[in-house]
Amino acid sequence: MTTDGGNGAGSIAIRDTLSGKRSSPSGQGSDTVSIYLCGVTVYDDAHIGHARTIITFDVLRRHLEYRGIRATMVQNFTDVDDKIIARARDEGVQASELGERYIKRYHEEFERLNVLRADSYPRATEHIQDIIGFITNLIEKGAAYVAKNGVYFAVSEFAQYGKLSGKKTDQLRSGARIEIDEAKRDPLDFALWKFDAGDPSWDSPWGAGRPGWHIECSAMSTKYLGDCIDVHGGGRDLIFPHHENEIAQSETRTGRMFARIWMHVGMVTIGGEKMSKSLGNIRSVGRALEDWGPNVIRLFCLSGHYSKPVDYSDENLRESLARWRQIEACHYELMHATRGAGGGGGGGPGDAGAAGRLADAVVRFDAALDDDLNTHLAVSALMDVVSDANALAAGGALDPGWAADAGAELSRMSRTLGLRVPDMDPAEAAAVDSEVEARNGLRRQGRYEEADAARDRLRELHVELFDRRDKTVWVKREKIGADAKN
Numbered sequence: 001m002t003t004d005g006g007n008g009a010g011s012i013a014i015r016d017t018l019s020g021k022r023s024s025p026s027g028q029g030s031d032t033v034s035i036y037l038c039g040v041t042v043y044d045d046a047h048i049g050h051a052r053t054i055i056t057f058d059v060l061r062r063h064l065e066y067r068g069i070r071a072t073m074v075q076n077f078t079d080v081d082d083k084i085i086a087r088a089r090d091e092g093v094q095a096s097e098l099g100e101r102y103i104k105r106y107h108e109e110f111e112r113l114n115v116l117r118a119d120s121y122p123r124a125t126e127h128i129q130d131i132i133g134f135i136t137n138l139i140e141k142g143a144a145y146v147a148k149n150g151v152y153f154a155v156s157e158f159a160q161y162g163k164l165s166g167k168k169t170d171q172l173r174s175g176a177r178i179e180i181d182e183a184k185r186d187p188l189d190f191a192l193w194k195f196d197a198g199d200p201s202w203d204s205p206w207g208a209g210r211p212g213w214h215i216e217c218s219a220m221s222t223k224y225l226g227d228c229i230d231v232h233g234g235g236r237d238l239i240f241p242h243h244e245n246e247i248a249q250s251e252t253r254t255g256r257m258f259a260r261i262w263m264h265v266g267m268v269t270i271g272g273e274k275m276s277k278s279l280g281n282i283r284s285v286g287r288a289l290e291d292w293g294p295n296v297i298r299l300f301c302l303s304g305h306y307s308k309p310v311d312y313s314d315e316n317l318r319e320s321l322a323r324w325r326q327i328e329a330c331h332y333e334l335m336h337a338t339r340g341a342g343g344g345g346g347g348g349p350g351d352a353g354a355a356g357r358l359a360d361a362v363v364r365f366d367a368a369l370d371d372d373l374n375t376h377l378a379v380s381a382l383m384d385v386v387s388d389a390n391a392l393a394a395g396g397a398l399d400p401g402w403a404a405d406a407g408a409e410l411s412r413m414s415r416t417l418g419l420r421v422p423d424m425d426p427a428e429a430a431a432v433d434s435e436v437e438a439r440n441g442l443r444r445q446g447r448y449e450e451a452d453a454a455r456d457r458l459r460e461l462h463v464e465l466f467d468r469r470d471k472t473v474w475v476k477r478e479k480i481g482a483d484a485k486n
Helices: 048-066 080-089 096-114 128-139 169-174 213-225 235-254 283-301 314-339 354-370 375-394 400-417 425-442 448-460
Strands: 034-037 072-074 143-145 150-153 190-195 209-211 229-235 258-265 268-270 465-469 472-476
Touching: 034 213, 048 072, 048 229, 048 258, 048 268, 048 314, 048 354, 048 400, 072 096, 072 213, 096 283, 128 143, 128 150, 128 190, 128 209, 128 213, 128 235, 128 375, 143 283, 190 213, 209 213, 213 229, 213 235, 229 235, 235 258, 235 283, 283 314, 314 375, 314 400, 314 425, 354 375, 354 400, 375 400, 425 448, 425 465, 425 472, 448 465
Parallel strands: 034 072, 034 229, 229 258
Antiparallel strands: 143 150, 150 190, 190 209, 465 472
């Protein structure tokens, strides 16, 4: 009964931060969507807040493509920045070497998180001429000027400044700090190019230096996706000033809307507090993977609506771990029911209402993701399928035909959410089947100590056994570090 997904993106609506309204990411009948996601600044390891944002957009992309929409994803690396330069100097290495280290680590960790690769990962240092060209155009339009310490965007030249964040320029000015550069015309003006003859720096028409942070994303997004992006996203902390400044400089340059939809992901807190280096509560992706594994992290990140904050706590992570263990069990219950292995196979009397419940869960799953990517409700629908299948299996009522349908839908839902039961090759599965059958033979002979020893050997391979009335079902468990601490 697997659905075909061919409803198009017209059924998908995302809430736009700017307008507060929901609209289709693909516009009028288009079968493509362009997405620009502000990536990481590569001076340190990616943390769990980065992971939540990137996993959210990974699910958006997967769901769009299930609906028949080709999503072009561009995600940048900020590889020139004051923080990068300061960290490189502290470590006595080149900024480029530091950036390369963390970009490599990023790809390794997010591959483990089962995040699809973006179509492009542009780096700021590879687009200096594009940035210079962008700034030149703004100067020619009278919207940027050269001052003592660099080139600045004149905020007063963009009448709609503050429209994304809802901030008023008068209020911003009254609270602005006095800037070092006395030649700056307005405290709100922001740097497009910073004068600096050190390393790294590049020649420009105005003097040696390096780009400001905001101009990098405007130049790279325009180069790869054109003047108007369908979806521009990042964490909520980027709304002001980063995305506000991107809008000002981009729309001044082109005279067009910069992004049709602004999509922002809520923060990850620790004990209710924002993650920060000063509090010492940063949780790196690498550490989270070591403790919890990729599937638990993904379930945690998707456990609430993407726009709301979520707390990184042992309690919430253990909830996600419990869900993952149920999903694993379901995967193998359905596999055994349809392949006739595992000490007796499936083959139960079935449940007359099971097909209707499965169909309802499928509809709810897709509708949840269509409705502003509500992953919380989508996970709930998936867990309804899992609970139903596990209950039917435990009661000996798992019909093989229903199991095949449920298995196909479970696989499709899991794939959309980026969840992945670790692969087991046929030879390994056959070896486990053989060991289980041998252990059951020992039990039938009353040789229980030897049977228990066989169970223990399988447990060391992360294989768990479930003895039912007429069969034994096995489940290959993902090794998760947090389990070893309890």
